[in-house]
Amino acid sequence: MKPVRMSLLCAAAIALALPAFAQSPAKAQEMAIKYRQAAFTLMGAHFGALAAMAKGKVPFDAKVATDNANLAVQLSRLPFSHFIPGSDKGHTAALPKIWTEKDKFEAKAKTMQDAMVKVDEAAKAGNLEAFKSAVGETGKACKSCHDDYRKES
């Protein structure tokens, strides 16, 4: 990953970061965990709708796919600034090495975010083959990060 792209990713995250005013560190950590889990839940749900279309479980509909993909792209940008120091403890499946391999972790996040953009572009273009390919790529990026950085449930 080129440093300039990383800076842009961080800038986007900071713009949407939540204020930490009047919160104890423990409360801020708890809120960060809840926030990122909620973002992953919504992203997973809308990506699930896209994956169902890519797999032919529901018919491909470019409008519905675009609505879901557009939202999934935005949701994909939300969780990663919330892996704040100390939020490896508590009700979380995040592995501690997220915090010791921050660059690698964020590079994997970026791979997923970029793949999700391709899903959105293919949906907008109504290109089913490109859509299937991009959904596959995104799914692999999710799995790759989960394999390395998420506790098995």
Add this chain to the structure above:
Amino acid sequence: MKPVRMSLLCAAAIALALPAFAQSPAKAQEMAIKYRQAAFTLMGAHFGALAAMAKGKVPFDAKVATDNANLAVQLSRLPFSHFIPGSDKGHTAALPKIWTEKDKFEAKAKTMQDAMVKVDEAAKAGNLEAFKSAVGETGKACKSCHDDYRKES
């Protein structure tokens, strides 16, 4: 509320509805509860950032406010199609009368959604007074719905 607005609200919700394929009713209900709670969590977090600016706890920044408000508007449209039949049971604070007063409940949802749009418009315009007013109106709409339809925690 005029019927035509209600239809538009429902249409928007349907376009983003998740496929219910290959799911038992119990699983679909559990997923619906998780989904709507995640949407409320994110919406609450971003609205919280807006409320902090409206209250002067953090400085007003039109760009940050617009980013948060734009996202909050989109998030405000997500939860309500997930109050599906049977999802009044389980890990939820939703009161059963949501399902027996569906029109009233959805009217309150619409009031909140409309107020959130005003927050977004005021943020975009950089109009702090209009922003404060719209944030107040949105907060009241949230509380009004919670008072009637959410179990006290």
